[in-house]
Amino acid sequence: MGHTLALRILVSCRRGRSAYVALVMMAACLAGSPGSASAQTTDIPAAITSSATSSISLVLTGSVTPDCSIAGGATLALGTLGDGQQAVAEFDIGCNLPFDLVFRSSSGGIAHSTRPEGEGPYGGKLGYRLGVTLPTLTPDPQSLRADFSSRDMIGGSVLSSGNAIAMGRGEIRLQTELPAGTELLAGQYADKITITINPRI
Known part of the structure; x- marks a missing residue:
């Protein structure tokens, strides 16, 4: 009025x-x-001479595209296989929003090329554990850690960043596990670990 x-x-x-x-x-x-x-x-x-004022508002909007990447795959040569062997690999990671990191093993262990189920008294697969260290920002720098077994990684093991983002170099540490009294079948062994980053939008 x-x-x-x-x-x-x-x-x-x-x-x-x-x-x-x-x-x-x-x-x-x-x-x-x-x-x-x-x-x-x-x-x-x-005319109105009181101190009443009027105003308008300007609303500014925009967006930033999700940007997540991971790099640094490698081949780890373990030599003659046995229990307690260790290997270390690093990878670069960056993501500007929270994410899940999924670790998958193609065989669930380091498997014989032709007889992964073994033969007779000899096994055809060597299990391992995979330790992961991941740099995150919340916004303060922190380290996120997880530990997975090769057997569980067949279906995909997930490391969640929570509310953190990531920028830096991650590390994975592998250690083989051979049950006592088990021997392995002669031959070539391999496994492929795939690491996938999934941003949570």
Whole structure:
């Protein structure tokens, strides 16, 4: 609802003269007797002169595209296989939003090339454990750690960053596990570990 302010303006004139007020308003003076002065008062609607203000808003919007990457695959040569062997590999990782890191083993262990189930008393697969260290920002730098078995990694083992993002170099440490009294079948062995980063949008 608007506001109206009434002003009472006093205009004084002498004979033969006129005066006006610049508020898109004019006052006319009536002629009087010589030498005398006349006065007239008028009630005038005026423009709003209070301190009320008005405003508008400008809304600024934009977006940033999710950017997640992982790099640094390698081949780890373990030599003659046995229990307790260790290997270390590093990888670069960067993600500008929280994410899940999925670790998958193609065989669930380091498997014989043609007889992964073994033969006779000899086994055809060597299990291992995979330790993971991951640099994260929350926004303070922190290290995220996890430990997986090769057997569980067939279906995919997940390391979640929680609410953190990542930028830096991660590390994986592998250690083989051969049950006591078990011997392995002669031949070539291999496994492929796939690491996938999935941003949580």
